[in-house]
Amino acid sequence: MTDKNYQKVIESLHACMEACNHCYTSSLEEDANHMKACIRLNRECATICSAFEQALSYNTAFIQEYAKLCKTACVACGDECSKHNHDHCKKCAESCYACAKECAQLIA
Amino acid sequence: MTDKNYQKVIESLHACMEACNHCYTSSLEEDANHMKACIRLNRECATICSAFEQALSYNTAFIQEYAKLCKTACVACGDECSKHNHDHCKKCAESCYACAKECAQLIA
């Protein structure tokens, strides 16, 4: 129902939000002391993806600014998750980088 | 990546959020004076679905309470949208009722 042009980025934001939150709960359970930075960035990135996702669905007037915030958060979270060997971290990093790429295309 | 049991309700929440926000922007553009109640409930329902969607993806400890809030909002928004003949209202009402049904199944 949302603008066709944004459907792909919305799906990417949604997948990234889910991957970040899955990584968050797993990291917290398994070895929180070593995964602090990951946990913090997972929460941040999931929150930002979720906000942007919804903003796109009501045709936000601030796509550029949201996209820049979201791209920065996705790259930071992806870089942190890339340091770890857990499956959930690898999947999260993939989702983050894919989402960062979608955001980059929205930035003029 | 999220708990399999919740994947269907997450999809339903996501679809409802998008339908509500589409109805919100359309109602605001077309005939805001006659669609006030719709516009308000669209925003409310979209916001609640989005919050619940994310909460489920990090295994919230408050599923029952979120589901009750969300079911109430979806029924209220669906009932309001059912009064109007716009395509976006009909689709929104459908999404709201489908989502309310999913929420009801989460309530013990």
Added chain:
Amino acid sequence: MTDKNYQKVIESLHACMEACNHCYTSSLEEDANHMKACIRLNRECATICSAFEQALSYNTAFIQEYAKLCKTACVACGDECSKHNHDHCKKCAESCYACAKECAQLIA
């Protein structure tokens, strides 16, 4: 500017959100392995307080349901924080119980 009747509960929600997020960052830094439950509930409670705070400021139609969700989250977070001796946990528990009390008054 918000309805006078809700100004006190909004302040309480806001203070609780801040206390939870302060407890979250401190717990994550200091000793994440022993504070897992606290960290998770801090995030949950802060998110719910923030959502309710904003909903009250636009005269949500779902005060009862929000208040029940928020009260449950505040009590759960307060109970968990009460188990720990950290200053930030004590202050968070206080804010959570104060907020739960405000929410209880909104529940008919």
Added chain:
Amino acid sequence: MTDKNYQKVIESLHACMEACNHCYTSSLEEDANHMKACIRLNRECATICSAFEQALSYNTAFIQEYAKLCKTACVACGDECSKHNHDHCKKCAESCYACAKECAQLIA
């Protein structure tokens, strides 16, 4: 409890969120057809202020990006509200510009 340096901007974000939501509900009630742009920007600006407020309270790693998004939204909403003579619009514009100024100080 939050970092002292951010207490003033958090208060400003909070006041702006409340003013925007008050303007939103009033505009929707009074004369929605003529206040469309105002209503949309009120919702957007309130949502962004609320998100940034909470992010600051957990020491977000993305202050610059949030501040840019928030400043842009506050200026846009303030400019729109400045076109109208309603009391709630005047107060909203004031809060928006005050908040934009706080955000500007966070941008390096």
